[in-house]
Structure formats: C-alpha cells, structure tokens
Amino acid sequence: MMGERTVMQEALFYGFSLERHVPDDHLLRHIDRFVDLSSIREHLRPFYSETGRPSVDPELMIRMLIIGYTHGIRSERRLCEEVHLNLAYRWFCRLDLAAAVPDHSTFSKNRHGRFRDSDLLRRLFEATVERCMAEGLVGGEGFAVDASLIKADANRQRGVPGSEGLPADATSHAVQEYLAVLDDAAFGAATPVAPKFISIADPASRWTAAEGGFAYFAYSTNYLIDLKHAVIMDVEATTSIRQAEVTAQRRMIERTQDRFGVWPQKLVADTGYGSAENLAWLVHERGIEPHIPVFEKSSRSDGTFSRSDFTYDHKRNVYICPAGKQLMHYRRAFSTPRVGVDEHGLMRYRASLADCRACALKAHCCPTQPQRNVQRSIHEGARDMARDIAKTDAYLVSRCERKKVEMLFAHLKRILKLDRLRLRGPNGAKDEFHLAATAQNLRKLAKLIPSGAPAMAG
Template sequence: MFYSFNLEDHIPQNHLLRGIDRCLDLSELRQQLADYYSHTGRPSIDPELMIRMLIIGYSYGIRSERRLCEEVHLNLAYRWFCRLGLEDVVPEHSTFSKNRHGRFRESGVFRWVFDEVVRRCIAAGLVKGEGFAVDASLVAANASHQHSVQVGEHCDWTDPEINTRAMREYLAALDDEAAAAPVTRKISLSDPQSRWTAATGGIAYFAYSTNYLIDTAHGVILDVEATPAHRTAEVESTKVMVDRVEERFDLKPERLIADTAYGSAPMLGWMVEEKSIEPHIPVWDKTERKDGTFQRDAFQWDDEANEYRCPVGKALRSEWRPFKTPRTHVTKADTIIYRSSERDCAACPMKADCCPNMTFRKITRSIHEAARDVARYITTTPEYQRSRCERKKVEMLFAHLKSILKLDRLRLHGLSGAGDEFTLAAAVQNMRRMAKLIAQGPPINGIGAPA
C-alpha cells in the first residue's frame, strides 16, 4: 500500500505554531549543548525535538509530560512543529525528566532559549528600551502542607525518604545570602525552598514568586527571575534583572515602573543614585500621623544647614553639640534622626498640634531621602499617570500565564525547577506575542526568513 500525504498542506496558515515557528531559531542549540553529549555510543534524542515539544506544552497548557507525548503523537500540527513525520517515533516521557534535571539545567539551555527569543524581539523592533515595568506574582509550589514541619520541630534531614534533589539544593543553599530571609512558620519536606505564605489574603500555601521585567512598548518580557514568595526577595530580584538586561542586551531604561512594594528607600536610592533611572514608583512611606498632629511635610528641609525647620521656624538637628569624634548619626536602618530643642518646644504655642505627648519633636530621615524626593516629584507629573496605565501590562501577562498557559501550580521542585518553568513560560509568552505582532507579513530584519 502506498499513500501520498503532505503534512505541510494540512496545517492552517494562521495556526499559532506557524507563527511561533517563524520566530524561533534553534540552529545553535546543538552547539550550546555540545559539551553535554557524548561523541561515542548510541545516538541521543535530538535536543531540538525536546525543546520544541516543551514549547508546545507550555503554549497550550499541557503540563504533564506523559500527556504531552501522547498529544504530539496524535496531533498533526504538533508533529509538523516538531519536524516529525507520520511514521516518526515520539520520545518517551521519562526522557524529559532525565534531560531537564541533567544536561538542560547544567547548561542553562532554557535561559539561552529565552535570551534568543528576546534578541529576536529586539531585532523585530518590538523593544524600545525607554520604559520598563516590574512586578511579581505568586505561583503555588508542588508541595502539600501535610508533608511539612514547623520551625524548630525535630526532623531527620538525612532520612532517605526526604533525601531528594530539592532537599539537597535547599541544604546546600542555607549559607547563601538569599537564604538569609526570615524563616517561615512551616518548611515543606518535598520542596523546602518554597515559602509558606498567605499574601493573597486566603488560605496559606507553599509558593514561589515569578518576577517579570518587561518593556512597556509591546509588553515583551526582557527578563524573568524565580524567587521564594517573599517581598524582600522579589524587590531584590529587580536589581538582578535590570543589571542582567543591561549586560546581555545593552538596554537600560529611562524610567522603571512598579507598585508601592518597590518604593522602599534603598530601592529608590539604587535607581536614582547608582543607575540614573527615573523611579515611576509610589514612595513607601509609613511616617503618616493619624492623631491630628503636624505631618512631616509641614517641616521644611534645609540642605545647606542639614536641618529641618518647624512651622514656627525652629530647628530640628541631628546633633545639638559638637563631638570630639565626628559621628554620622546613621542608624542600623540607614536613617538619621533629627530632634528639636526641648526649650523651644516647651515655650511653643503650637506644641499641642506638634508633639503633645513628647517633650520634643523628632523626624526620621533616610540617607536616600533625596531619591525619595525625586520619586515624590515624579508622581505629580503627567508621565507618571501614563506609567500607571502601562504597569497593567505586567499584570495582564501574569493573568495570561495562569489562565491561558495554565501555570497556576508548579510541577518541578526546588528553586531551580521553578526557574526552569518560569523561564520557559516567559519565552513562550514572548513567542506568542511576537507571532501575533509580526505574523501574516513579510520577514522583519530577517525574522521569519528561512534558515
């Protein structure tokens, strides 16, 4: 029996995978993995085939590797995208686990694929580099609260039942600075690097945070970072992503957009003083008084005299007498406390409206207060209102990640596993965005041209 069947003719021209295929170039993949394959023995499964299958899985929310192999076996469009003929054999699902936790993770190939997609987005003119936005979203870890221990509870960490790859990574990372964050109430025995959190306002669960840094022009994800579900780790990941984008793509934004969680004094100081980036971020300020007394903005700062002036013109200083040994007066929280004179306050007719329960008034000033003032001024400009609208593009990407790509719960364990999943998902989101914006047209700067 002979038959004539052309797989190319049965894939619609407007199919999503056609658009992604035009934007995908894995010609250098084998070179990236050359050191992780043996040159002797039985030939290995083509790594490009496995990467293409994973792209299909993340594009259509097929999280199970066993089911992914079944779908590729049955679906003509999937076979076409994977360069498989009708009679070609689909790899076994167990192959993915071995390669993911082995050569793929060691070589950083998922990060390489993501960076290559970003470069093609830049070449296609989808990245302007003028404005970036950053945010984080919680994704549930593959861990149950029933398989966990309370902090301080005795646990045999050498038990073979919990001696998993995720546990070994956790124990190896305990001495790192990233692991110095405050401990949680519970530690998962199946995924100890995940964090017990109730930040969403509902029932607490183990989770990781996926952090996106996007270009506001077309919502292209420029970088992604996995962190434990902790606000400090999320904010600090912004510095890592901004520096990495500048190093790899030579892009540094004029403005960075984020919510109030990123408006801490150290973060604003880093942006303004070190990176010269405009912080389009609300200032995180907890100095507001609720007892009806004078707010902080009622006191005028004199930069030359290094002092505040109260509403009646009296001074608030960090020191009222000279010291033999000069002092910085900087506290452990990187602040300087300015105090008024008890004599001035005792005779002041406005004391009841300023400091009724204290003998003097004090103001805490951050060493990054100049950067905070820059952020406060930016919030009064029309450009800031435009930035507020553009920040929603990050939230839309998180909604797409969870509702369309079905990444509302992780399958892999450990921070490295979360990083692999988040990186692949972000790469797929960029591919879908690029396929939507440049599909149906001629190749742009070589994008979509035959290899």
C-alpha cells in the same frame, strides 16, 4: 438512498503531506517563523559523550516543550500523547507520520542533567528577547517590574513548623536544592525570619498568605518587561517574600544591561519596590528614574503631625516645624566628627527643648515627649526624587502602563495554565518560569509580526 459505512482498508502507499494539513492561521505556523534552534547542538555538544548510542534529538525536545508551554499542556506524559496524535504538533516538531515520539521520562533525565548544567532554558529565553529586539518590539526607554505568586507542588497540610527545621531523613532533589540556596539572597538569605511552616516535599517554597485567603506554599515569578509592547526582558524565580523580589529586580536590570545593552530611562513598579535603599540604588547606581510610590512609614494616626508636615531645608540641613522652629541634626560641633547614622541608615533631627516647651502646637506635635524629633534616611534624596516624579503627568501614564505586567501574569495563569508548579525545587521553578516566559514572548512575536512581513525589522 441510505449510504453505507466504508470499511477502512490499508493502502500500500499514501500521498500525504503534513504541510498541507496545517492551516495557515494555526498558532504554531506563526510561532515557527521565530524559532531558531540551530545553535542548540553546538551549545550542548560539551555535555554529550562522543561515543555510545545516539540520544534523542535535543531540538525535538525543545520544540515539544515550546508546544507544551504555548498551549497550556502541563503534563509531559500528556504532551507526548498529543504530539503523537496531533498533525500540527508533528509538523512543528519536524516528525513525519512514522516517526516515534520520545518517552516522557526523557525530559526528566535531560532536565536534571544537560539542560540545567548548560543553562539551556535561559539561553532559549534570551534568544526570544534578541528576536523581539531585532523585530523592533523593544523600545528600551521604560521598564516595569513585578512579581506574582505561583503555587508550589506541595501540600499545605503536610508542612512542619519552621522552628523545627527539616527531618534528618529528608534527602530528595528538592531538599538538596534548598540546602544549596540557603545563602542566596533570593531564597534562604532573603530574610532571617523563619517561615511559619516548611514543606518537606519542597522546602524552598515559602508559606504565604499574601493574597489574603488561605495560606499555601509558593514561589514568585519575577518579570522585567519593556513597556513598548510588554516584551519580557528577564525572568527570575525567588522565594515569595518582598525582600527577595526586590533582589530579583536588581539582578534582572543588571543582567539586561550586561546581556543586551539596554539601559531604560525609567522603571515602573508598585509600592513594594519603593524602599529608600532600592530607590537610591536605581537613582544613584543605575541612573534610572523611579516611577514608584515611596514606601512611607512616618504617617501618624493619632492626630499629631507626621514627618510630611515638616519641611526640609537642603541648604542648611535642618527641618522646619509647623511653628517655624528648626530641628537640627547636631546643635554643636564635636572635636571628633560624628556620623550620626544608625544601623537602619537613619539620621535623627531634634528640636530645641526650650522651643517645644513654649510652643502652642505641642499638643498636636509631641504631647507625650519633651521635644520632637524627625528621622531622615541617608537615601532621602532618592525618595524626594520619587515624590517629585509622582506629581507629574508622566507618572500617571506610568501607573496605567504598569498594568501590562499584571496582564502578563493573568495570561500566564489563565491561558498557559501555570497557576501551580509541576516541578519542585528552585531549579524546577526556574525551568518552568523560563519556559513560560519564552512561550509568552513567542506568542507576542506571532501576534505582532504578521505572516509575510520581512524577517527582520530594518
């Protein structure tokens, strides 16, 4: 018998429970166990007036933002629509069926005011790190660091030449933030080189073609992760050049040690972090083993001997050339001692003119110069340490472990959909990167700590 469509009739009362309609295996159920926002109200209290109409609950806004970043919902307008319609989202936000969802403009108002003034999103991210540590997911023995380019919300065809600077009538929020970070080593002061183009819409973003394709405006998100379970220990937004990313690495290590008391034995990174100055900072100032390829610029392509063909004698402070002759820093004593270090932190070791003139290997060593010289960095000891580590089996393991941070970036862009920023300015990038890292740590907790497990690791 053919059935007939039932006409919906409004009932006077409903026996409906959101709790029963959210599946036990839903991602938000697993994440909800690790979301503790009880301290938010007290943290934000100084930023609210004691009089006037009640505001939108800040805990509700944070829960909605967590939904958006854990589920790749990039638009706050769409996020409000999804929370209005989705039962699981309402359950996570503690909204019953009749409760109203905040307007999308509420997020913008709070972001430019209370959230940034109180550094709330940084506090939220650090809370997830503390929970990962409490659950035993942080080993603390080895860290890895890397950066990834994220496209800025700026049209690549609407930039002005960097030599011309910004127009006088550019006064947006992003422009004001750009002017505020001109002296910041992670942005304007990272390099004295003017960019080829500047975006009027978001001038703090950097014109870059680092990925080998078309150039575009971008920011860099920098991750410092623990190698045990790839928990993100810190995150930093910078302009997209290597000097700024190395600065971010130092800030993240210092902040992690100060904030959480975690002091790793080793740091794993790629060649971009292998400069002499950075290796010396890790070894001498932080006592961290650099599992990092040394950034070398001494190799020659013309067939003549490179610096690596010369052996350094630590005891006598001389280099020995392939012919067995000495290259010395100074060949006589000066009445007034000389430092002998140039502005780049390099010392020059020279061979004897007589030795080079009579040497049978001169054509393979310095065919166009009367004598050979070799430059040595004042940080060469740290570079030698990194070279020695690179010969060990532990270094091979570290090279494989470094892929964990690259996998996090792939997850960030493909699953969380953060391949292009929605907010502008350094603060906008900072907000998005903090929320994305928070979402990734929460998803990590939900994946590795099964339901029914003890609340905290023993």
